[in-house]
Amino acid sequence: MRKLSILLVLFLLITAKPVVHGMESDEMIDLANFTISNGIPIESWQVTMKESVTAEQAERQLDKMKNGSFVTRSEDGNAIKYLLREDAKHNALQVSYTIVIPKDTTIKSEIIVIIEGTKWNEEIEGNYLSKKREIVEKYLTETSKTFACLTTDFSGIMESDVLVEEIISYFDLRHIKTQFDTVKNSTHKKIVYGYTDLWKENFIIDDAPLNLQLAIATNEKEELKYTIGTPILIHEY
Template sequence: MKKTAVIYILLILLTAKPMVNGMERDEMIDLATFTQEQGVAIDHWQVTLKETLDIEKINQIVEDMKNSRLVTMTEDENVIKYLLRDVHKEAAIDVTYSVVIAKADPYQAEMIAVIEGSQWSSQIEDEYLSIKRLIKKEFFTESLKIFACLKTGIGGIMKADDFVERITNYFNLEHIVTQNDTIANSSHEKVIYGYTDLWKQNFIIQGTQMNLQLAVVTDDDKNLTYTIGTPILINEY
């Protein structure tokens, strides 16, 4: 059973971003490096870039998208949505671009780019960074929000408490909050929130900074699935 993360108070803050070897840290690379060092298989990873842009820039993006035969357009009573998918087969990376124009406010629209894959290696890491830089340069400004998410494969090779302890120590997590829940199909879910000063964005829960969320789900066969997100999980897990 998957569940969408619900946050009652969510505020993204921008601060000075730490550097690694003279370069900005990348949250996805940090998550993938940690997971691989623990000997846990990566099942899926995803980086989402989002920003609300003025309609002039959006119109140009939409016109460029329309030049592709792969673009699709859908419309309902509330929004018009353009979707374009770009597959990088050699690097096993998918990129999806979408523009969402709300009919209630036609002067602004949301631009979303999603980079994702089901494998991770040094080659994929390099290609991911290249794709991300190009997307940021072409579509976004410094005001964009970036969400990284990584999901592990199902397995029982490490106890949940051990994994939580390792991620806590690895990222030097502070302000740790744990939420336990039992889902209708009897699987057990634990969600841990924490804060690390390694990354740029964070959100506020009851006056406390947070920027890492870990969901631990145990199915009926006692298999564990870990889903890690920063600054928060915006997808189901």
């Protein structure tokens, strides 16, 4: 997912989370429902939850997370990093936790939780929501931020322009911007940005809010593959 993460590095402006039919919209479920409704096979999906905390809070959460998880510790000149993975897959989900404690005490520590998988159906959706709720209750607070990313298999089901129109309609996308990749041998031929009222985070470019990014790629058979997600700000320590 690292290459895809680089595509999604964007600055955030946090706004109030919209409520749809009395419930908060979940980005991952919205992305999966769109993909499945168009008959496009999902290759992988990932949800990242991030929160900045004090070093003391990070250490307390680390102690709580250690039960039932395999822990790896690494250190460099900038920070101490702990990676924890749950012992087994949780109902087709893989869950990992990263705690980063910078050595510069003026910089806040960070808790990063990743839930990911390679399949999606109603049962997995229920397990995902249950696991996400459990993580938020145990380790995070209401100030945490959630980001979602989904990648499809190569598919000849839909043309690129048709896909973009479907996404615009499905998410009621506004403030649409399109970039074309002219780099030779690049797999990503088009990147589309837009804004939907459904989701919490957004960033501002040219005075317009944006919070959805679509990267479209084709293979030698001109089959379509896309990565669609919400923007994420990545800290490198």
